Amino acid sequence: MSQPPTFAPPPGARAYALRTARGEFAVVDMPVVAGVEPKGVALLVPGFTGSKEDFNPLQVPLAERGYRTVAVDGRGQFESDGPEHEESAYAQEELARDVLAQAEALGTPVHLLGHSLGGQISRAAVLVDHSPFRSLTLMASGPAQISVGQQQRVKLLRDALAVMTMAQVWDAIQAMELPEGTDAGELDGGLDDRADLRRRWLGNKPAQLIATGRQLCTEPDRVAELAAVPLPCHVLSGAVDDTWPVPLLDEMAVRLGAHRTVIEGAEHSPNTDQPLATARAIAGFWDGSGSPA
Numbered sequence: 001m002s003q004p005p006t007f008a009p010p011p012g013a014r015a016y017a018l019r020t021a022r023g024e025f026a027v028v029d030m031p032v033v034a035g036v037e038p039k040g041v042a043l044l045v046p047g048f049t050g051s052k053e054d055f056n057p058l059q060v061p062l063a064e065r066g067y068r069t070v071a072v073d074g075r076g077q078f079e080s081d082g083p084e085h086e087e088s089a090y091a092q093e094e095l096a097r098d099v100l101a102q103a104e105a106l107g108t109p110v111h112l113l114g115h116s117l118g119g120q121i122s123r124a125a126v127l128v129d130h131s132p133f134r135s136l137t138l139m140a141s142g143p144a145q146i147s148v149g150q151q152q153r154v155k156l157l158r159d160a161l162a163v164m165t166m167a168q169v170w171d172a173i174q175a176m177e178l179p180e181g182t183d184a185g186e187l188d189g190g191l192d193d194r195a196d197l198r199r200r201w202l203g204n205k206p207a208q209l210i211a212t213g214r215q216l217c218t219e220p221d222r223v224a225e226l227a228a229v230p231l232p233c234h235v236l237s238g239a240v241d242d243t244w245p246v247p248l249l250d251e252m253a254v255r256l257g258a259h260r261t262v263i264e265g266a267e268h269s270p271n272t273d274q275p276l277a278t279a280r281a282i283a284g285f286w287d288g289s290g291s292p293a
Contacts, residue, residue: 142244
């Protein structure tokens with residue numbers, strides 16, 4: 001099962017609000033380690049029910065490889081503000097344009113990495129405008145809607161959010177011994193830091209969870225569109241994934257002509273399951289995907 005995130009920022013990182021043309025977004029910004037030659041900047045987009053902290057385990061090893069990483073909370077996600085009940089604010093195109101604004105605010109072409117739902121939002125951003133990006137990494141993020149089993153879980157969550165408060169839903173999840181985890185379907189038991197997980201859960205806007213949950217269950221296959229974009233692509237996953245089966249991710253990589261990495265010993269969240277191996281694979285792909293524009 002996937003491990004919970006560590007909520008303390010990595011040593012040397014800075015947490016702040018990134019100002020963009022579309023508002024402010026909470027980020028954890030990890031600079032390149034002193035003495036290491038800078039190679040580039042990366043924007044990291046988390047998944048459903050997740051947050052920027054999901055990338056904490058990757059940021060130091062990526063900084064040691066020469067990459068500054070900026071992990072972001074999306075609109076209405078944890079520490080980034082958003083409308084409480086206005087679902088239209090969380091339409092995929094709106095979230096994609098937020099990613100474009102974040103990249104613009106960083107002021108340089110960036111490597112874009114999205115985990116799960118974040119991968120589909122990142123894909124949508126690239127399809128609107130690929131020019132701000134040096135590459136796209138889809139981490140545990142599939143070609144279309146999530147598996148039937150995960151759709152059922154997400155529907156239960158959306159139904160609960162329609163009639164219960166966020167605190168009531170959290171309590172119900174705890175009573176079911178399925179505390180909220182790091183992504184759609186990753187509602188793992190036995191986590192130690194329940195207070196931080198509860199704080200993150202309560203920071204999410206209900207409309208954001210309802211709207212993005214619907215997107216996960218209805219996302220069309222846009223692989224052919226993405227394959228037509230002249231941008232290096234990387235499909236990375238664990239060896240087991242019940243949100244998008246691994247053979248489906250293998251097939252997507254072939255259709256994209258993408259670099260493909262499978263992280264042994266990892267499931268739906270390679271970033272927390274096997275962070276060092278995941279960081280090595282990501283940095284290796286970035287190393288080979290061209291010089292800054």
